[in-house]
Amino acid sequence: MEDVAIRCEGVVKRFGPVVALDHLDLEVPAGQIVGYLGPNGAGKSTTIRLLLDLARPDDGRIDVLGEEPRAGGEALRRRIGYVPGELRLDDRLTVDETFRSWARLRGGGVDERYLAELCERFDLDPSRHTKGLSSGNRRKVGVVGAFMSRPELLILDEPTGGLDPLVQAEFLALVREVRDEGTSIFLSSHILSEVQHIADHVIVIRRGQVVSTGAVDELRRAARQPFIAWFDDDPSEAELLAVPGVAQLEVRGRQVKGVVEGSPTPLMQVLGHHRLEHVLMPEPDLEEAFLELYKDDGAEDRSR
């Protein structure tokens, strides 16, 4: 098995005058869960369409499981499972018939026990008609359909939208399980919390370019770390503001709130000179790191 499940080098994709992907470089290590984060319109779905050979790049190189998507063709796609952002189902089939139809199109049989187990885990009734399924149930059909063939690589486009929290937790547990069995997972999302708790790596894309990449821990370290301190003596705003990296300071009597960027050591040293009642440093939300990357023109991005 290759060390790298997905590699994009200098990938450009244009739609008329719009540049959807602008020299995109990214790498998804094999056997890991990689979160692909970005606001709507950043180019996440376009990337996925290129990986599946639904669309072709204008420039650059794409490598999926060691093959170029077009050259790899159907043999390559047999090794990939895909959950589309919006699943359009044939309304005249039941859930079970839909799964069997997909299995026949994949040219393989159905692992009955595994399929039954997946339906059970997601509380999905296979005898129901796909017509009239709620968006959450349709999503479950997409997820079960992608996982049931045990692919080497799973490409998931915003997979948990419409799922209730319990099912979402079940989904994330399943993703971890197949990761532990060696499956590579490429999980696109604009919901940060779903990626934060599951991804080994995160790639952040904006306007068709990767703006940040790294382990979730690294991204978290780069993030602004919020802190709250309750002083026994009187805090000095000037002293705290002089600490490198401290910002958004709010002093309310003896309670001080703020964020620290980079290492918290200088802040800790200053705090150490005081008598403290309590210090709280809540786990920073990936969103804070994420929003930071969009600070300059985030509003513009979201309006697209």
Added chain:
Amino acid sequence: MSASTTELLRRGLHALRRSGFWWAVGIVTLAAVSVAFWPSLEGTDSLTDLVDSSEDMMQAFGVQDMSTAAGYLDAQMYALMLPLLLSGLAIASTSAITAGDEDAGRLELLHALPVRRETVWLTRLVSALAVVTIVSALTAAVVAVSIGPFSLDGITVGRVVAVTFACGALAAFHGAVAYAVAGLGGSRGLAAGIAAAVLVIGYVASYLLPLSDALEGFRRLSPWYWAIGTQPMSDGISGLWLLPLIAFFVALVAVGTVAIGRRDIRSA
């Protein structure tokens, strides 16, 4: 045939079964009613007088001779209505399950599965043409079994089969026009629209332009003329004239299939 190809055909036919059923009801009804009226119309002078009195206008609708069963069936079905309806069925079905499904985003998941794009599209054309074939066969069967009971003198089963086949071939050609446009990236509306325009222009060239002697030569450029001449049941079908129709059909299918392999799939 591989399991996945069989499944693609199944899915294609499944998608067309409802619309196909109603097209079949309509077209078979036309055939049944047409043959059933022949005994009461046979030998009535008023019909032949009507044809003689406004020869040009009648000819524009494929009506030439109402005094024989063959001439009557040409006028009633085979010269205009049946080729027109079968072509309409082929155009509607083909554009719906190629460009129509692509417009609706239903092809995206299919193309992400391990099946060749070209196979997906060809099976969809085959499904649409299978519906045309089924409806044509039903129509031919209705007419063939009516030869005796409705005294369609001079009509042979062989002639019925050949003429219906030619009408079906004309329909397949127009389906292929829609397929080529869809393969090149046209929407459902564009694919159906262009194919319908080709259908109408072919009719004009074969039936209307020849009303002027100077323009009669244009008839030879019409797919209608290649397929059925002007009085197929009376004159029979020429295998030679079917050749250009088949050649264009193959070329159009090739264009559509090569084009779909080379372009991006639209997202909904």
